[in-house]
Amino acid sequence: MKRQITKAGFEDADIEKYKDFFDSVNEAYKGYDEDVKDVEIILEESSKELFKSNQALKSEVVRAESEINIIVDTIEGVIFKTDLSGNFKYLNKACKDLLGISVEEALNKNYREFLVGINKDENLRLQNFFAEHHDDFVTLLKFFKPTGEKVWVQVRLVLTYDNDGIANGTIGTMTDVTQLKETEIELNLANKTKDEFLSTMSHEIRTPLNAVIGMSDILLMEKFLPEQLENLQVLKYSSEHLLALINDLLNLNKFKSNEVKLVEDDFNLSELIQNIQLHFKHTAINNNLSFETVLDSSIPSVLKGDSLKLSQVLKNLLSNAFKFTHKGGVTFEIELLSSTNDVTTIRFNVKDSGIGVSYDKQKDIFKSFVQASDNTSQLYGGSGLGLYISKELLNIQSTSLQLESTEGKGSKFWFDISLKNSDKIDAIKQNYISKTNPIDLKVLVAEDNQINALVLKKLFNKWKINYEIANNGQELLDLYNQKHFDLILMDLQMPILNGYDTTRYIRKMNDIRKSTIPIVALTAFSQSEVKEKTKRYKMNGYLSKPFNVNELHELLSFYSVRKQEVV
Incomplete structure (x- = not known):
């Protein structure tokens, strides 16, 4: 201071x-x-x-x-962070176990360096993710470790943002899904093997059925004794429904994928009921059971619907009724519920006095491969598919199967179905083959099965058709180079040269008249198996074996008329 x-x-x-x-x-x-x-x-x-x-x-x-x-390092999956270019900025140690690459090797390197030459489509998706800044991303990548071991990796990515809300990178995870993917591949391979087996079995089973149905058709076209008519009707009806059953068994998986479609057409209900009655008449007699059929007379005689699927449901229900009934009998009732100008609703009842179904089993018996008890198959036979198939066939027709049953006293199965009214007074009787008039046509047939060839020969002779039959594609080409024909019926599965390759040779011929001849596939494979392929090989149509004789006649008549128009 x-x-x-x-x-x-x-x-x-x-x-x-x-x-x-x-x-x-x-x-x-x-x-x-x-x-x-x-x-x-x-x-x-x-x-x-x-x-x-x-x-x-x-x-x-x-x-x-x-x-x-x-x-983080004890987590099995890989956790990582990248910048917006896909360069790794962080990885946990799991990347060494999953990808065979250490953290030091991967840091500051781009993900594309580790995916060279594989996952082209997924790489493109990843590039789009980083370029377009999508909020999240999931993909499956195939990756090869330095040791050559293959792993399948599921990658999940989400964007990260800075304080200003601008994307600045990603965080993500990689999970080893190799076991799941390999299992999926094995299942797909197993399904493919199963489909190939079913396809082969379908062809092999339908081939002899073609002969049975074809011969029964031919017998009905020929002269027969009055007392033989009923036997021929039962033969034809039984073989056709055996074919329908085989088709459903071989294509059982289609029910699960909704691939089974309705095929609606005019049909005579009283005729359908008569055929079913004839089918089970001998069963009732042989088992000493009564069989009563009651058809409401007020139901229109001709209706429009899928008669084959309807018939199979009824046949399954009646077959079960007879199988599980030891005394008494079976009653088959067809009752009119309502009718309008457009639709008729009918109730179908199948009642029996058989063993019945316990209450706790009534829901289970509608499942595939399930029967009422463990020893049912041993005592009564059957696969346990009948009711399941019936339920599914009715589901696609917008109705359901109902059950009332008391164990030891019998069962009653029924369903209500609405069928469209037909504008036709009567439907073609299916037990009689009406198509017998001649057909002006030159037909070349490729058919390696001698029984099927015999059926075709008998039909062609009745219809006055000019024909040649070759055993394989090469024989057909040799005949076709020598002669003129109006139509080719081409079997698809033949030795030496199959139907597809034969068709390809024909379509490449220099002679435009020969190269454009109508070619119709004639095969025992199901339509879903060959439809697209026949189109790809430029075939003009498809006729399934066993074929309907009337449909075959109409097909040939169509090309006969077309031939006249061209001339």
Whole structure:
């Protein structure tokens, strides 16, 4: 204070004069110095506390990071972070186990470096993800480790954002799904093998059925004794429904994928019921059971619907009724529920006095390969598919199968179905083959099965058709090069040269008249198996074996008329 007074130029008299003032200022300075010292002490103590807290926080962060890294590194899947270009900025140690690449090898490298030459489509999707900044992304990648081992990896990515909401990278996971993918591949291979087996079985079973159905058709076209008619009707009806059953068994998986479609056409209901009655007449007699059929006379005689599927349901229900009935009998009732100008609704009932179904089993018997008890198959036979197939056939016709049953007293199965009314007064009777008029046509047939060839020969002779039959595709080509024909019926599965290759040779012929001849596939394979392929090979149509004689006649008549128009 004295130094400041002297520096300011005060005289001694001034100092004495303002002594009290200078003393108070001096005291203020002393007090300020003490306050500064106190503040410095406080700041020093605070700094020490802050330093301790900071050290403790750093230690906690290190500990947390260590624990997180331990947790992350023990996770089986890969956790990673990339920038927006796909360069890895972080990976946990699981990448070594999953991909065979260490963290050091992968950091700051682009994901594309590890996917060279594979996953082209998925690489493109990944590039689009990084370029277009989608919010999230999931893909499946095939990856080869440096050892050559193949792994399937599911990758999930989500974008990360900075404080301004701008995308700045991604975080994601990689999961080993090799076992699941390999299982899927094995299942697909098994399904393919199963489909190939079913396809072959379908062909092999339909081939002899073609002869049975074809010969029954031919017998119905010929002269027969009146008492033989019923036997021929049963033969034809039974063989056709055996074919329908085989088709359903071979294509059982179609029910699960909704591939079974309705084929609606006009049919005579009383004729359908008569055929079913004839089919089970001998079963009832042989088992000493009564069989009563009651058809409501007020039901229109001709309706429109899928008569084959309807008939199979009824046949399955009646077959079960007779199978599980030892005394008494079976009643088959067809009742009119309602009728309008467009639709007729009918209830079909099948009642029996058989063993019945216990209440706790009534839901299960509608499942595939399930029967009422463990020994049902041993005692009564059957596969357990009848009711399941019936339920599914009715489901696609917008109705359901109902059951009332008491164990030991019998069962009643029924369903209500709405069928469209037909504008026809009567439908063609299916037991009689009406198509007997001649057809002016020269037909070349490729058919390696001698029984099928015999059926075709008999039909062609009845229709006065000029024909040649070849045993394989090569024989057909040799005949076709020598003679003129109006139509080719082409079996698809033949030795030496199959139907597809034979058709390809024909379509490439220089003679435009020969190369454009109508070619219709004639095969025992199902339509779904060959439809697209026959189109691809430029065939003009498809006729399934066993074929319907009327449909075959109409097909040949169509090309006969077309031939006349061309001429």
